[in-house]
Structure formats: C-alpha cells, structure tokens
Amino acid sequence: MENIQPVKIAKAGKAVLMKGRPLIEVKNCTMEFPGVKALDNVNFTLLAGECHGLVGENGAGKSTLAKCIIGENRMTSGELYVDGEPINLHSYSIRESQALGIAIVHQEFQLMNEISGLENIFVGHYENKGPFIDWKAMRQRADKILEFMQCDVNLNVPVKHLRTAERQIVQLAKAILNESKVLILDELTAVLQEKDIENIFRIINILKKRGMGIIYISHRLGEILDCCDTYTVLCDGKHIQSGEVKDIDKPKLIKMIIGRELKQVYLPINQEFGEVLLEVKGLTGANAFRNIDLQVRRGEVIGIAGLLGAYKTELIHAIFGNHKISNGQVFINGKEVKIKSPEHAIKLGLGLVPDERRSLGLDMLFDIKDNTTLPSIDRFKRWRIFQDHKAEAKAAYDHSERMDLSYYSLWQNVKKLSGGNQQKIVIAKWMLRNSDIFLMDEPTRGIDVGAKFEIYKLINDLTRQGKAIVLVSPELEELIGLCNRVYIMFEGEMMDIVEGKRKTQEVIIDSLLGINNNGK
C-alpha cells in the first residue's frame, strides 16, 4: 500500500509553500457571547508545514477559535493575520477565508445526502466545458484525489449510502480540492476507526510536506501525540500553553486540559461475576454478521472490537431487536427469547446507548427530564393512567445529580448541552429504567477527556452493581482498560476472543485485520 505514488492534485505551476512561515496568527483574541466569554485573550500561531493540535475540554473554546479563524464568528477584539497579512475583521467572512485558502472539515457532515460523492466534492466548483458541466474531467480529478489519499470510495452513489468513514473521506477530498493553505480538521476522527485514522494521518503527512498548515482538533490525545508537531491547550476560553509535542507526554497534557492530575485513567476491572445474563449463539443477521457467539455475565464488561465493515453496530442492534436476525438464538437469563422490537428488548432488561447520540439517543426537542424518563414513562403512573410528573422529575433529578450532570434546569433543552453531558443523559435513561444489560455503542465518541473518564468510572460502577455491559469501541486502549474480555470481529465474523495476557494491542490488531493467530 505504501508504494503507491502520491498523485499530484495541485494544478500545475503552483509554488510549494515555504516551510516555517506563519500562516495564521491570532493575537489577543477575545470572543464574547451574551453572558459568556468563550475566548479570553488567546494567542495562536500556525506555521506552514506543521500539524498543530488544538486541545481542551468541550466548551474550552477550540471550535470557537476555529470559527474565528474561518470567519464564521467575529471576534470581539483581537487581531488576525493570514499569511502575514492583517485581516480587516469587520468585513471578514467565510467567503473571504475560503478565498485565502482556509478550509475546514467538520465532525458533523456537511454533505448533501441525496447527491453523489462526486458532485458533493465539486459542488460550487463545477468544471465546465462550454455551457455544460464536464463530468468526465471532474471524475478524473476526483479519482486522482482518491488515489492520492489511497482510498477507495464509490463516488457514484448518493452519499447517504456511504459509511461514516467514507463520507468523511469525501469531505476531506472536498476540502483539499481547492488548493488550501490551511486545513482545519475539527474532530474529524471522532467518528472514525483506527485504520481510517491512520489513513488520515498519512494524508496529513503528505499535505504537511506540501507546506500546508493543519489545525487538528481532537479529543483523542493519543492522536495529538502521534500526529501533531505542536500543540495549544485551551481551558475555559483561556490559553494555557503552546509548545512542541515532543516535549510533552499524555499525563502532562491531561493535567493541562482539565487543570488537575488524573491518577488513574482506568479503575481496576471488576472480577466478581454472577450468572450469565446474555448469551448469543450462532447469531446471523440479514446482510451483516454471521454465526456470532458471545456471552456476558453479571458484573462483566465485554468489548467488541472491529474495523469499519465488521458489523458491530448491526450486531448490537440485532440483539436489541432493531435489526433483522435470520438465524441463531438469544438467551437472556438462560431463557431463549425471540426479541421482536426494541420495546420488547427493553422489557427484557436491555438498554441501548447508540453510537449516534444526537440522532438516535436523544430527542433534541425534549428537555432533560423527558429524555431521561422516556424509556420508563410507563413506570410513573398515578391511578394506572396518569403520568406522575413530580415523581418523574424527581427521578430524573436524582439520576442527573448522580451523573454529575452540569445543567441549570430539568426543563432545559438537551440540544445545547455538551457531548459529554448528552451522553450522560443517554446512559441515565437506562439506569433509571434499571436495565440489567447495557449495550453501549461507542459511548465516548466525540466527548472530551474529562467526560470520558467519568463514563469509564460509570461503567465500572455499573459492573459493581451487577450489571452486564457490552461495549463497542474503536479505541483499543479503551477496550483493554475496561473490558474483561474482548471479542474481535472481522467482516461480520468473530475472529478471536482475548482475555488475560492475550489482551494486548498487538493481538487485537492482528485479528482486526483478519490475521488469525488463534487457529480457531
């Protein structure tokens, strides 16, 4: 794979940018929203040819800073220089920043779902032949970009049919199409798997060599250490420190981010198990996984690892009654059950924390209380018909407090809460329902370090209360740190189960890629 020649995507004649020159300079930037100071006197410099990691908790001001740089937000005071030229902030806009060669790729998709990947890449910048769109030229150019990124994505189908990682690649292709000087990657990898992330790193390296400056915003500190040359830490809108990545390590970084030291990332895994709560035998899902066996006991966390296309999410949904099962058996508490719907699954004691918390986990029109109590509404009854609103609010309040949720009112809409707080509500739904088996699909996706550790602690607490947890995660470290056993899937089949001494990154990675050392 490595010996494929990078293809030049640049139009001929464009000079390679000089390395080490400041591309973006932000000086004394303050950004005030009504009642909040999102950025307070922040300085930031991005040099050509470097990848600059921007880290901080949710609400620390990373995205706000990025938005100031691209002109989506207008800073209240401060100065901005692009490529050495001062910018007139009063007239600065996204349009101008694009003309200056600043591109941004968001975590949330900004693609048009119904149209093809090809058109998505070129939308607004169609190539013309006379009065007509030159599809052939666009296709060739798109193919070159994909080849350059060493990715194989079907650009002919509407992007809604593409997988998350593939869509992310379409977004990236769109961003590097226009000869950008500066590329801002805002949580790009939050929804990606390890293999795809490595791919992104490789692309970043190539772009760096061409003299581009890259601002890399991520919650995954490992990525910052792996991929970035320099870093800037923000905390509560204030600039904490900038420096070279080679001078720091993870604990130091964490300390700067959350303003305190974290002694233990992962608590000792619970080793006291009860009976088998959930068992799956020979489960085969329509157009997805085949012949899956797994079991999880009371007090146990099992992990499911797998790359994109391993059908982990489908497996979880099938157990939860939301994906068609064509063959196989599911046992809960030793009894065989035919789960017909999520409703049925919930009655049997299952709870699902879905991977897309905004579209699957929460109702964005609802407040905290209504979201938290939604799976349990039938439990708060007065005279068997009427809702007991007070008891409902009390229960929601108790769980929100237990979760250390930061909120001012139970009636508060969930839309504006941070990712970590939203995820806490999704988990609280099932704690309130008193579910026994928690199916968690990437529960720490896109949430900050502090909130991640809180989720880890929560998972640990749940096991000590005798709950069983099935944890899907793209982060191997997380799986190793939290799970008693890790099941590894490859293209819909179970490759291996690791526990004890075999539970290492190396062993898991081999199975992830379909290399089986187990002889199973």
Place this chain on the structure above:
Amino acid sequence: MESNKDFKAKSKRYSGGWRAFFQDWMILILFVTMIILFSLTSSTFRTTNNILNILRQASFIAIISMGEFFVILTANMDMSLSSIIGMVSIFFAGFVVTMGLPIWVAIVLVMLMSVVVGIVNGVLVVYGKMPSFIGTLVTMNVIKGLYFIYSGGLPISGLPESFNFLGAGYVGLMPFPVILMAVIAGILNILTQHTALGRSFYAVGGNIEAAKLSGINVKFVGIFAFVLCAILTAIGALGLTSKTLSGNVMLGENLLFDVMTIVVLGGTSLSGGRGRIIGVVIGALFLQVISNMMVLVGVNTYWQWVVKGVILVAVVLIDANTKRD
C-alpha cells in the same frame, strides 16, 4: 433538605427567563390583545350574543383541528380530512333518512367507517412507508369517489329535528357545541400532557428513531394518530351536519385550509414534536374572532380568504424564523 431545595430550583419550568415563557404563550398574548382591541372599538363585537356565537361557530372546526393536531404532532399530515367530513355527512344522512336506521346506530356506523379510513391512512404511511401527504391524498380522492358514487353528489335532507341539538342546542345559556368542545379539549389535554401514550406522540414526532430505541411502539402511535384524527373529524362532521339537518358531500370543501391555519396558529410545529391542545383551541377561536370581525365590518368572503391566507403566511414565517431552544 439541601438537596430538596436544589430539586425545586432545578425543576422550575421557566428558569430560562421570560423569553421562554413568552415564546410558549405568544399566541395567547396576541389573542387577548386582539380581543381587548376589538371590544374597545366595536360595540357589536362585545355583546354576549356575539361572543357566544363566535364560540359556537369555532367549536366543531376546533374539534376537527384537534384531530389534525395529533397527526401533525407525529410529523405527518392528513389531507383526507375534508373527504372524511363529506363521507360522514352523506352516509349518516343516508343511513337515517334513506335506510331509516335509528340515529345512534347511524352514528356508530359512520364512526366505524371513519376509524377504518384512519387505519388505512395509518397503515399506508406507517407500514407502507408512504409520505403522509401522498398516502392521505390518495385516500382523500378514493373516499370522494365512493361517496359521489353513493349519492350522485346530491345532498340528502330530512334529518329529524331532534338531531339539531348537537349543532344548535343550548344547555342553559351555553351552546351545546361549546360544551362538547370544552370536554373533548379537556380529555385530549389530559391525554397529551398526563399519559404515557400522550407523551409518545411528542417523542415520535420529535425523533422517531430515538423514540423507537427508547422502547416506544412507534408504529402503533403513528397509526393511532390517524385514527384519532378520523374520529375527531367524524364528530366535527356530525356537528356540522346537524346545523343544516342535511347530509352534504360539499361540507368539508375548503375546511382543510382553515384547519391547517388553526393548528399552526396554535403553535404546533409542522415538523412534529411540538404543540399543545390548548394552543389549537386558542387558534380556532383566534381565526373565528377574525372572521367574525371581518363580517361585522363587512368584508366579503373572497377578501376573507385573502386575509386568512396572509395570517397563515405570517404565522408560518414567525414559526420558521424564531428559534426556540
């Protein structure tokens, strides 16, 4: 005790400030302002008779709008409503006048027919995964065809006088339709605000996938909304029929527009998941007051359509352009 105090603080409805309060009750504030304004300027408007008249005229359209409210709340739309009105009216009169069935039997029969239409609508949309606009447009035309085949388009008159009570009777000073509307609105308000089923409508309309994964039977809820709509529409249609004592296939023509205006006026989000029964009632009264005032001032029918159109546009514009968080 500390935590109890904290709970009280955090479960206060409008801790978000007066803005949230204003957004929730904007329509009511506008309505009251309008009433005061009209009462001050017009001596005919503020007579008891006129007020009771407004209430009576608004009643059945309000009941029908409450039906559409449930469908819109679940992020669907029922276009077949005007046909259900025509169907109920003509078949009811047919059963009673032509076939000589007792009134209560005829009522049960037309109710059953409406329930069937509601189920068909629901199944087409929920199981058939048809866009509700298309699915109900189809049933609208099919029903229309059927009742025209049945009646030839002619009205059937000669319903017994006693049936007139439903649409024009009085209990003491209060017109019966107003009482009926108030009772139905009260029951539906309790249903939406104080029962699990009621909350499910909001959950389905707000985010159907999240609702499904939270264990709500989204298919049942979706179909039930259509059935509820058909039943309420049938009640409204019977009331309208009783006013003239004749079955008329044209009874529902042009009503859909008023119903939509009322539902949206009442603060119901067209994308589903937001709205209240009380809002629909206020919306119906709102529209009726404006119609009434226009009649008093002497605006002709065609201009009334124009004014109503402008109102709908204004309300939808406000709804689409104010963010509620």
